Amino acid sequence: MRYLHYSTDNDEFIINAFFFQDDLPHLKCFSLTCYNGTRGYDNLIVPLLRRMSHVEELALYLHIFRGSTFISGTDLDNEILIYMPQLHMFTFYIDSINQIADPAIRASAADIEQTFKNIKYGPVVCMVDSFDSYCVRYRVFSLPTKFHRLEDIKNNIPNIVFNSVTHLKLRDTNAFKHEFFIRLARAFPFLKSLSISNIHRPFWRCDERHLRDKDWCSIIEYSHLIFLDVEGVNSYYLEHFLNETKAHLPSLTQLKVIYEVLKTVTENFTRDDMRRNCGRVKRLIVDYPIVYPENVYRYFPLL
Template identity: 45%
Template structure:
């Protein structure tokens, strides 16, 4: 098909892909008279990050009529001690050099063997973000309804405050953290600590905390810490939920559990009657290893 007369093209791919260099770039180069381009892509199996210089040389310079480019591109690459660590400013400069000043860049070396770079145009027009770490930029993401955060560093109270302010329409929240917080949960009497204000997630309907320390479950279910008036779905460990709710008797977690309709557990298939009594709106209980 002749793509040279195409004026507008949009591609959104939420799944990770390795088809960028050998399939997408050749396709885009055929759109020589494109005027508007929108890309949301998450890349793997590359040795380098996609930066402004790359986008200019491989795509933009071949589109002389392009006047609007909305994009989100994340690149995950393997790293070792020989890899030079770029900074956010290094990456931002590659966009400034080609005249794209309304962009933001986040580079995270979130473990010893992997790094991820997020580059995106501003304002952020997309509704989904994944693999975001503690380093959330001081921006507002007004359209994001799905957020996945992941880190080897603990997420603390101030982090969740920043999330609630940056993602004002957040509906689906997945938290992945393989390290426990600094404080000892068993010694943390969160019911009685009033020094921090209550965090509000007014639109949150689904919370995925399947592989977390039980601290995070307490952070979201205790009504003295978080207010989630529309929360209807939980994905988590049965053992942790049982502990946090004190065997489904704890009054301080009842309010945030009152509207839960669906629970997916990752570690148990048989559930006591107390579970259904404690969650009065519960309709579906399931088991999932994911």
């Protein structure tokens, strides 16, 4: 066995398929993708990787829970990479959720990126998000990106281009403004699936009202977006994406939405400025079974 890729949503495969085996001297390329969170990084994943002494290419995509300790470049080097003397290509995305004892003492993105300076496999970017005062999410990944999926992204996307990412989920308690979606379209030019969870509409202070009007001067295009999930959002976001004066969705064929919100935003399926973005939708996913009235089929002619 020279090449192995495994994608999993739990830890069982590590125990059943690998944990009781000997070293893996013939394995040259290994890729592990774990979409759901795991607590088995230290006691399952690290011991498994240490047995791959002849691996030359390694790719990791991991979501982990690791108590109070985040994954640093020093950790990766000392716990894994030092056991792989023949490794020459290492790409990774590691998303760790950590509990911290003192909110006043937490590592910044720059602090974590600094720990990767001695790793020879290319530049590394870190994103830091806070859920509350005692829970922090650290994401570290190599560039250029190789992964296709990102979840629970907040307003603070870094100023880089994620050419490989096609599936994205946004979630924040702070509102997403039009300026954010402009940056989003630039950062994820090949996005095919977008899910948004945000119940807050943007708020502008009195001295920011001119920004609200200025925002709508630019139409955002999501050229490759096929699937849009706006079921868990304030109606503002549905308006933002369906209104052709704000967004252009030439490839949209699937829309997931609350039916009554859709009915309200489209003014009972009569608004002309939304027909263009709705006209190519072939699948409408709503929150309860319904026999659509005739005006829905006129508004979505490809259903």
